[in-house]
Amino acid sequence: MQCPSDKSKSAMLAYVLKQYGIVIALILICTALSFCSPHFLTWPNLITVTRQISLNGILAVGVTFVLLTGGVDLSLGSLVALTGVVAASFAHPGDYPLIIPVMAGILAGMACGAANGVVITRGRVAPFIVTLGMMTIARGLALVISGGKPVSNMSPSMTRLGGDFLGLPIPVLVLCGISAVSWLFLKNVRLGRYIYAVGGNENAARAAGINVNGVKLLAYTICGAMAGLAGVILAARITTGQPNAGLAYELDAIAAAVIGGTSLSGGIGGVGGTLLGALLMGVINNGLDLLNVSSYYQQIVKGIIIVGAVWLDRKHGK
Amino acid sequence: MIIRSSKHFIGMFLLLLSALIYSGCNRDAAPDKKTATDGSRQLVVGVSLMNLSSEFIVLINKAMLESAKDMGIKLIITDAQRSAEKQVQQIETFIGQKVDAIILNPCEVEASSPAVDTAIAAGIPIINVNSATKSTPTAFVGSSDEESGRIAMEYIVKRLSGTGNILIMQGYMGQAAQIKRDQGADEVLAKNAGIKVLARQTAEWDRAKAMSLMENWIQTFGSKVNAVYAHNDEMAMGALIALENAKLKDKIVVVGVDAIADAVQAVKAGRLDATVFQDAAGQGRTAVKLAVKIAKKEPFEKETFIPFQLVTKENVDKFAR
Incomplete structure (x- = not known):
């Protein structure tokens, strides 16, 4: 969502093409799928696709903040497991009102995200290492809290969070909500624009008087909070807190952001692209299942389409 | 710089020390073959x-x-x-x-x-x-994991009286349990030509993945499906929740393997049709x-x-x- 600063015509054109690269890929794949399967382009299936991308979407929006600062967060999958287990532990029927498990999950995620941010900024340790450490710490905590077993027996009010509201899946509504807020924040709030500045050129940002460490800490905390939200929703959806849930979710989230044009080196990208990236991955997943492609080939096809989509994007971008 | 590096050195030293103490503790916990009473x-x-x-x-x-x-x-x-x-x-x-x-x-x-x-x-x-x-x-x-596949599939054949369409949710591809739970089921399927396998797909033992897969299958096969056999209970539970959300569960038999606590509870509540208990x-x-x-x-x-x-x-x- 960031416009090139010089705003020259050719740069604008490249920018537009770059934005459209992923849209073109998405349209091509959707067209192909609607010819291949009569079930693809139906309202229930489209709802299914959006429901299935909602978790990855929330995580991807969260990690977009971190990627924009030039960092990375590898702990997302484990945070989803940990926060899901924490939320589920507070969600037994008759224990607490719904707000408690939801907030417990989100706060646990925020705390872990903030811990990542503090060690990265104060300790000056590479984000890759810190979040890799958090990945195993959070997984371990999830196993300790749950005793290695899924935390089940969840109240109906909690499981309803994974269901529908006025015909639309609640996880999708949540994704829409946080995307809109994130988009506005990154675009219109000064602090949001600082995130781009820090990722674009850290030294310049510091020279301009931006509190670089504070901005980074904020990005990791937001990312952790989103992971907490995703963990709560996953737990609600599968009606248990699973200590083993969320394996490799961070890779899908980062892939969605990068497919959507967010740069791994920071400063470039945004929530809109990330959502498109998540949508593309979800459509591929759904389409391959609809076409009953063998599980072995699915993995190959997915990899090729992901690389292909980014390639198309970059070619237009040049 | 000197201060920084010496700080580093102290830090490393402390880390090393704690590692040593920790391993020492471990050694204490190691067998000392003390005599029983x-x-x-x-x-x-x-x-x-x-x-x-x-x-x-x-x-x-x-x-x-x-x-x-x-x-x-x-x-x-x-x-x-x-x-x-x-x-x-x-x-x-x-x-x-x-x-x-x-x-x-x-x-x-x-x-x-x-x-x-x-x-x-x-x-x-x-x-x-x-x-x-x-x-x-x-x-x-x-x-023997083949046995669990046989038991699950025999139950499905019985429930469908020998004719119907089924879906098979596989474990992580290439693992012994996945291969054997498929083999056991296939032995039963070979003897029952009336049962047609509409699709087989992995959900990697994972409940969330199974839920997505089932949602996609519902779009493709809808009410044609008569039964779902999942290689483990986690996936059976995922399929079950997806079917319940789509209000299709009362028409479709769902069977898992392992008898984890959650699945046993679901059987008791009449939600899940059956699971296979591994002791x-x-x-x-x-x-x-x-x-x-x-x-x-x-x-x-x-x-x-x-x-x-x-x-x-x-x-x-x-x-x-």
Whole structure:
């Protein structure tokens, strides 16, 4: 969502093409799928696709903040497991009102995200290492809290969070909500624009008087909070807190952001692209299942389409 | 700079020190072969488990600890965290500690075989529990996974009276349990031409993945489906929730394998049609008993198969934990 600063015509054109690269890929794949399967382009299936991308979407929006600062967060999958287990532990029927498990999950995620941010900024340790450490710490905590077993027996009010509201899946509504807020924040709030500045050129940002460490800490905390939200929703959806849930979710989230044009080196990208990236991955997943492609080939096809989509994007971008 | 690096040095030193203290503590916890109350030497058995973050393995572990306590022997439990390489190292450590017997819960058929070989070469009896290795251990306790596939599929055939369309949700592709649970089901399918498999797909033992897969299948096959067979209960639960959300559950039979607590509860509530009980506690207890027998040089069974049991609403109370 960031416009090139010089705003020259050719740069604008490249920018537009770059934005459209992923849209073109998405349209091509959707067209192909609607010819291949009569079930693809139906309202229930489209709802299914959006429901299935909602978790990855929330995580991807969260990690977009971190990627924009030039960092990375590898702990997302484990945070989803940990926060899901924490939320589920507070969600037994008759224990607490719904707000408690939801907030417990989100706060646990925020705390872990903030811990990542503090060690990265104060300790000056590479984000890759810190979040890799958090990945195993959070997984371990999830196993300790749950005793290695899924935390089940969840109240109906909690499981309803994974269901529908006025015909639309609640996880999708949540994704829409946080995307809109994130988009506005990154675009219109000064602090949001600082995130781009820090990722674009850290030294310049510091020279301009931006509190670089504070901005980074904020990005990791937001990312952790989103992971907490995703963990709560996953737990609600599968009606248990699973200590083993969320394996490799961070890779899908980062892939969605990068497919959507967010740069791994920071400063470039945004929530809109990330959502498109998540949508593309979800459509591929759904389409391959609809076409009953063998599980072995699915993995190959997915990899090729992901690389292909980014390639198309970059070619237009040049 | 000098201050910074010396700070670093102190930091590293402290880290190293704590590591040393920690390993020292571990050594204290290692077998000291103290004598039991009756004067005879307490037996020490080393245990290497595939993965202590799997619910099923946690149950085996619990049963082993309980029966070790009852029999007055000492267990050293280690977790290989799915790494066959780590498992081999753990067995080597056990050999160094001169344990009386080893219980191995192998990560992989081929890659965990060196663990068995080194133990046998060192003259320490080794018992495989739950899954097999290519090398032959001193003894084996487990269940044959084909049987669970057979039991699940026979139940589906019975419920559909021999005709209908089914979906198969597979475990992680290439793992022994996935291959064998497919094989067992296929044996039954070969004898029942009226059952048609609409699709087979992996959901990698995972509940969330199974839910997505089922949602996609509902879009494709909808009301054509008569039954779903999932290779484990986690996936069966995922499929069940997706079907319930789509209000299709009352028309479709869902069967899983493992009888985890959640699935047993669902059977009891009349949501899940059936699961197949694999006796984790029985496997764990038998393994410890065998280890003691072998260490005391008493006669023992080379192979013990703990049978699977079908769990339906009729007999579910027996399995509720």
